[in-house]
Amino acid sequence: xxxxxxxxxxxxxxxxxxxxxxxxxxxxxxxxxxxxxxxxxxxxxxxxxxxxxxxxxxxxxxxxxxxxxxxxxxxxxxxxxxxxxxxxxxxxxxxxxxxxxxxxxxxxxxxxxxxxxxxxxxxxxxxxxxxxxxxxxxxxxxxxxxxxxxxxxxxxxxxxxxxxxxxxxxxxxxxxxxxxxxxxxxxxxxxxxxxxxxxxxxxxxxxxxxxxxxxxxxxxxxxxxxxxxxxxxxxxxxxxxxxxxxxxxxxxxxxxxxxxxxxxxxxxxxxxxxxxxxxxxxxxxxxxxxxxxxxxxxxxxxxxxxxxxxxxxxxxxxxxxxxxxxxxxxxxxxxxxxxxxxxxxxxxxxxxxxxxxxxxxxxxxxxxxxxxxxxxxxxxxxxxxxxxxxxxxxxxxxxxxxxxxxxxxxxxxxxxxxxxxxxxxxxxxxxxxxxxxxxxxxxxxxxxxxxxxxxxxxxxxxxxxxxxxxxxxxxxxxxxxxxxxxxxxxxxxxxxxxxxxxxxxxxxxxxxxxxxxxxxxxxxxxxxxxxxxxxxxxxxxxxxxxxxxxxxxxxxxxxxxxxxxxxxxxxxxxxxxxxxxxxxxxxxxxxxxxxxxxxxxxxxxxxxxxxxxxxxxxxxxxxxxxxxxxxxxxxxxxxxxxxxxxxxxxxxxxxxxxxxxxxxxxxxxxxxxxxxxxxxxxxxxxxxxxxxxxxxxxxxxxxxxxxxxxxxxxxxxxxxxxxxxxxxxxxxxxxxxxxxxxxxxxxxxxxxxxxxxxxxxxxxx
Numbered sequence: 060x061x062x063x064x065x066x067x068x069x070x071x072x073x074x075x076x077x078x079x080x081x082x083x084x085x086x087x088x089x090x091x092x093x094x095x096x097x098x099x100x101x102x103x104x105x106x107x108x109x110x111x112x113x114x115x116x117x118x119x120x121x122x123x124x125x126x127x128x129x130x131x132x133x134x135x136x137x138x139x140x141x142x143x144x145x146x147x148x149x150x151x152x153x154x155x156x157x158x159x160x161x162x163x164x165x166x167x168x169x170x171x172x173x174x175x176x177x178x179x180x181x182x183x184x185x186x187x188x189x190x191x192x193x194x195x196x197x198x199x200x201x202x203x204x205x206x207x208x209x210x211x212x213x214x215x216x217x218x219x220x221x222x223x224x225x226x227x228x229x230x231x232x233x234x235x236x237x238x239x240x241x242x243x244x245x246x247x248x249x250x251x252x253x254x255x256x257x258x259x260x261x262x263x264x265x266x267x268x269x270x271x272x273x274x275x276x277x278x279x280x281x282x283x284x285x286x287x288x289x290x291x292x293x294x295x296x297x298x299x300x301x302x303x304x305x306x307x308x309x310x311x312x313x314x315x316x317x318x319x320x321x322x323x324x325x326x327x328x329x330x331x332x333x334x335x336x337x338x339x340x341x342x343x344x345x346x347x348x349x350x351x352x353x354x355x356x357x358x359x360x361x362x363x364x365x366x367x368x369x370x371x372x373x374x375x376x377x378x379x380x381x382x383x384x385x386x387x388x389x390x391x392x393x394x395x396x397x398x399x400x401x402x403x404x405x406x407x408x409x410x411x412x413x414x415x416x417x418x419x420x421x422x423x424x425x426x427x428x429x430x431x432x433x434x435x436x437x438x439x440x441x442x443x444x445x446x447x448x449x450x451x452x453x454x455x456x457x458x459x460x461x462x463x464x465x466x467x468x469x470x471x472x473x474x475x476x477x478x479x480x481x482x483x484x485x486x487x488x489x490x491x492x493x494x495x496x497x498x499x500x501x502x503x504x505x506x507x508x509x510x511x512x513x514x515x516x517x518x519x520x521x522x523x524x525x526x527x528x529x530x531x532x533x534x535x536x537x538x539x540x541x542x543x544x545x546x547x548x549x550x551x552x553x554x555x556x557x558x559x560x561x562x563x564x565x566x567x568x569x570x571x572x573x574x575x576x577x578x579x580x581x582x583x584x585x586x587x588x589x590x591x592x593x594x595x596x597x598x599x600x601x602x603x604x605x606x607x608x609x610x611x612x613x614x615x616x617x618x619x620x621x622x623x624x625x626x627x628x629x630x631x632x633x634x635x636x637x638x639x640x641x642x643x644x645x646x647x648x649x650x651x652x653x654x655x656x657x658x659x660x661x662x663x664x665x666x667x668x669x670x671x672x673x674x675x676x677x678x679x680x681x682x683x684x685x686x687x688x689x690x691x692x693x694x695x696x697x698x699x700x701x702x703x704x705x706x707x708x709x710x711x712x713x714x715x716x717x718x719x720x721x722x723x724x725x726x727x728x729x730x731x732x733x734x735x736x737x738x739x740x741x742x743x744x745x746x747x748x749x750x751x752x753x754x755x756x757x758x759x760x761x762x763x764x765x766x767x768x769x770x771x772x773x774x775x776x777x778x779x780x781x782x783x784x785x786x787x788x789x790x791x792x793x794x795x796x797x798x799x800x801x802x803x804x805x806x807x808x809x810x811x812x813x814x815x816x817x818x819x820x821x822x823x824x
Contacts, residue, residue, distance in 0.1 A: 119223025120153030160475030162409025256484025443478025458489030609637030650706025
């Protein structure tokens with residue numbers, strides 16, 4: 060029998076100065092992972108790849124998908140253009156919208172040489188996106204046919220500052236034939252919702268004018284029923300030349316270094332978007348290239364230092380880092396959340412999606428200790444709440460489907476920057492007007508932020524969103540005597556039923572429920588059916604389970620809404636059926652299933668689902684991003700789906716830590732057997748109650764650190780997975796017990812602003 064030496068010590072420190080958050084610098088193993096996870100495209104074969112994917116840069120609400128030459132106009136040379144989605148680079152800003160909830164791309168950045176801004180023919184090609192600092196470097200060998208036949212080298216550096224300024228530095232070799240020029244074009248080919256259904260027509264283009272500034276210009280773009288969009292460009296370099304009529308800025312002399320500071324603005328954000336954009340660009344120029352680059356690298360360093368993981372699976376570790384990068388790009392210092400496929404206008408008109416995507420995104424932010432970004436999501440919900448309340452009381456119509464309530468707040472599955480509901484392209488999709496769970500999800504996100512962060516300043520807003528959205532879902536309940544249950548009268552799907560029960564139960568628990576909700580809550584049906592002698596979840600009442608059927612979202616009563624406990628037998632039987640279906644063809648479902656496997660304490664299955672994300676040409680696109688669908692040959696793989704990256708993060712985080720219970724913290728709940736001997740660790744993942752958890756599992760030691768960052772003492776039951784084969788603790792310790800490979804410490808006290816360290820040491824016989 061293996062002799063176990065167990066040392067258990069708790070170090071409690073109270074009233075520490077400052078916070079107990081991660082340091083400003085990532086840990087050495089995590090820093091190495093970030094370095095190795097850089098995106099690199101090297102060689103002409105990569106340039107001509109038919110599945111070429113554009114790299115993403117972003118911060119402060121500005122996102123740029125960069126073309127091979129460093130701008131947003133020239134598509135990849137050998138790109139496969141099949142499908143409905145236009146596979147193009149773009150520059151987006153969080154406040155570029157129209158009145159009908161469509162995100163827009165008003166501007167295109169075109170850079171090149173000569174009168175016609177030729178980009179040049181590439182004789183050599185290399186991109187390197189260092190995710191640790193947010194810096195993209197491009198090295199090109201170029202031949203510009205119109206000006207000669209010789210080749211010259213061009214080095215380009217790009218990043219987006221924390222203030223949302225896109226910085227582009229061009230350094231051409233002295234033998235460059237002509238000066239470099241940057242032109243700001245306006246978008247003349249506007250597409251809305253893929254130009255399908257009611258959008259299948261030509262749309263008003265953006266028209267642009269420019270005004271000169273000292274070594275810079277501001278381009279203003281307008282179109283009917285849309286924001287006034289502005290883009291300011293401040294240039295730094297020798298002999299700057301301006302041509303406001305051509306919307307062009309550059310250098311008079313070839314072979315020089317030019318730096319452009321490009322700042323967006325919008326009338327939906329500022330009453331004077333021209334001045335606001337120019338002030339931002341000019342300020343960045345005054346600060347200078349080195350300082351701006353340092354500011355950006357420092358922001359990313361702080362962002363990554365919030366939490367980290369050390370995994371023996373290097374592929375997963377790299378994509379964990381890359382997925383964290385995507386959350387930073389699309390949520391870092393951003394006040395309007397991204398849509399289903401980031402900020403691409405091609406997918407669902409770029410609208411924000413509280414239906415599924417935004418919840419996955421915020422879950423990953425919370426688990427990863429990115430509370431600032433998660434709070435910004437709640438602030439957006441607060442800004443859109445008054446419009447949601449008007450939709451409820453004044454009525455909402457999508458095509459021929461109308462709804463109206465006496466009170467409450469009506470959110471929708473797709474929304475604009477200000478909460479305007481997006482009109483779907485086809486009449487049949489008007490049924491979205493009956494979807495209530497987008498509103499329940501708004502409450503879920505607000506409450507999750509408050510519960511995880513212990514931020515009392517948003518507690519009242521979260522409870523208001525909870526009560527107002529529950530009013531809608533409660534009003535839509537209909538009693539069914541044949542089922543002895545309540546069903547949503549228009550859309551009784553499992554997701555909607557679980558969301559309604561969640562709203563009712565949370566309203567009761569938090570003291571904001573209206574009379575009668577206590578009677579409704581336990582009678583809201585969660586649809587199930589019988590399959591081979593076991594009860595399983597189904598998609599809706601009356602659905603009959605069949606072989607190889609089931610969808611990950613049907614498990615939402617377990618994860619997200621938590622109205623069914625993971626140890627309920629229906630969860631295991633449902634999972635066993637659903638895992639045989641094609642649910643993973645919707646990419647983020649792989650992470651959803653991985654989370655459920657982790658909650659079932661099945662490490663092998665949780666790892667299998669995580670690795671399902673890493674299928675080249677299926678989920679991974681050009682080794683650059685995770686897409687949305689596997690089944691479609693091209694569409695929905697052409698741009699990052701942020702929620703897919705978030706789902707991967709949630710999958711892995713739940714393998715390392717189950718943080719969802721406000722009474723119990725479970726460490727290493729779903730570690731596959733091979734990781735026990737290889738070693739695995741994590742730092743500063745977050746649990747409910749503003750508690751940060753770190754853990755390290757080695758073959759002969761398990762170490763856990765709990766940091767209570769709140770201002771109040773609390774107690775938690777701690778469950779720690781120990782390596783296989785442990786059956787005894789010697790000597791026995793009071794208050795600690797072993798349960799089938801778990802060390803359990805019930806009612807562990809955590810002092811405010813204190814740290815508790817526990818070490819389990821094992822020795823050979």
